[in-house]
Amino acid sequence: MSEVVEKILLALGSIFGGGVLIAILIFLNPDKAEKWWALLVKGALNLHFGAKALHKHYVRHDFQGRVNEFVKKNCPALPGAAADRVRLEWVDGSVSKQAILDGDVVVVRVKRRDPEERSFVHAVCLFVSKSLLFKAKRYISSPQGEATDLLFSLRLLEREKPATVSYFVDDYLHPATDKKRHGPTAQIFDDLVTVDRGRLFYSVFLQELHFLGNKVFGHRKDGVIHGEVRQLIEFLKKLADRAVGDTGVDLDFFGAYCRFAVVIVGKSDKLLREDIKPYVGFITGKLIPASVETIYLLAPARNAQYVGQIAEQVGGTFDRYLEAKFTMPLKFKDGETRQSNTYLLILRKRGAQTYIQKAS
Amino acid sequence: MSRYASQRKGWLSMTNSAVHAVHDDDLQAVLDKLGLATAFGKGELRCKFCGDVMTWDNLHSLFPDGGSIKLVCDKPECAKALLQYLNARREQPA
Numbered sequence: 001m002s003e004v005v006e007k008i009l010l011a012l013g014s015i016f017g018g019g020v021l022i023a024i025l026i027f028l029n030p031d032k033a034e035k036w037w038a039l040l041v042k043g044a045l046n047l048h049f050g051a052k053a054l055h056k057h058y059v060r061h062d063f064q065g066r067v068n069e070f071v072k073k074n075c076p077a078l079p080g081a082a083a084d085r086v087r088l089e090w091v092d093g094s095v096s097k098q099a100i101l102d103g104d105v106v107v108v109r110v111k112r113r114d115p116e117e118r119s120f121v122h123a124v125c126l127f128v129s130k131s132l133l134f135k136a137k138r139y140i141s142s143p144q145g146e147a148t149d150l151l152f153s154l155r156l157l158e159r160e161k162p163a164t165v166s167y168f169v170d171d172y173l174h175p176a177t178d179k180k181r182h183g184p185t186a187q188i189f190d191d192l193v194t195v196d197r198g199r200l201f202y203s204v205f206l207q208e209l210h211f212l213g214n215k216v217f218g219h220r221k222d223g224v225i226h227g228e229v230r231q232l233i234e235f236l237k238k239l240a241d242r243a244v245g246d247t248g249v250d251l252d253f254f255g256a257y258c259r260f261a262v263v264i265v266g267k268s269d270k271l272l273r274e275d276i277k278p279y280v281g282f283i284t285g286k287l288i289p290a291s292v293e294t295i296y297l298l299a300p301a302r303n304a305q306y307v308g309q310i311a312e313q314v315g316g317t318f319d320r321y322l323e324a325k326f327t328m329p330l331k332f333k334d335g336e337t338r339q340s341n342t343y344l345l346i347l348r349k350r351g352a353q354t355y356i357q358k359a360s
Numbered sequence: 361m362s363r364y365a366s367q368r369k370g371w372l373s374m375t376n377s378a379v380h381a382v383h384d385d386d387l388q389a390v391l392d393k394l395g396l397a398t399a400f401g402k403g404e405l406r407c408k409f410c411g412d413v414m415t416w417d418n419l420h421s422l423f424p425d426g427g428s429i430k431l432v433c434d435k436p437e438c439a440k441a442l443l444q445y446l447n448a449r450r451e452q453p454a
Contacts, residue, residue, distance in 0.1 A: 093389030
């Protein structure tokens, strides 16, 4: 008897334990759980089980799970995304015309027969268009905004639903980057792909546009802003191509609206232990007088503690904005590229200028 | 893609964002409710951007414009034109 009870308790414990484990996993990673749920529903659909009712569930959870997971994982690498959670909301027969007009609601059609999952691509493109850098897009040129959206969408689809990439390329990317018809967008897209090879530097681009979008202009000078964004891309292209130890490439960008510097804390542990003053002196002696608003402190992961010490030393002027550890490709002078464990600390100037006066 | 060990909420101005969609199962009801079903059925509605007649096969999306609901077909140039149009409309006057 006791053996039977023991087995029952063991079974219940396993079931309960498994349930708890699943609940914990869902709690810790809701986006992945949503993707798994979508896959389960898709399996049921393939077995023609509850096809009519389940298709909407599948589309919704598949879209939300994949987009949210991408944004969550890559927001630091792809900042400027204005949403940390996307929701797919169904519009049905209960909708009113007035609600569509008042809410300025764009409704994408989802086809039941959609073997290439084109609806997923349409929804992603709409999401990116309305959410990525939505403030900065008021200021930058249309081709600059379009190229930025295209690269973000491409990366999202490559990672989350590779099977749809060819459709995206045919229907969105190619029409927009056909050089004969859309010269500026094509050129900017090419440039951004180059910047993106350096991984971090595409993030810097999006981050700077995000800061730009948070500024309010008393009298906007679109031409100046467009020109500055062009210069920013050129600057970042050079940074992305820079080899380790190359001192010929500028690490600071002093534009009219974007003013930032990349400071590489790359000295050996021994030297840093003795002295971080050169870095602090550079920031206080050159960057602060030059009204730099953002500093990207970049270091091998082993130097993270020294980066923290540098940040403390300039804490009167700059706030810690973000810290992150990641891997990024580093080019070496021998032509090789190797992945490096990297530490990044972004410092943002306290009270950075947000209102640009007419006379500025 | 880079993997970050930590991030602060301050990295971005984060908000929830909704994408609205209509499923084929509900499309007829939505067109009815918006007062478009009859004209749609008669082939009287055209794509906002290319002017093609809208059908069940080529409907890509619908959106409000100038107090009425416009339809967009699924040609690549029209899908692209929609995104450009929405972005341009979002721009503030200088």
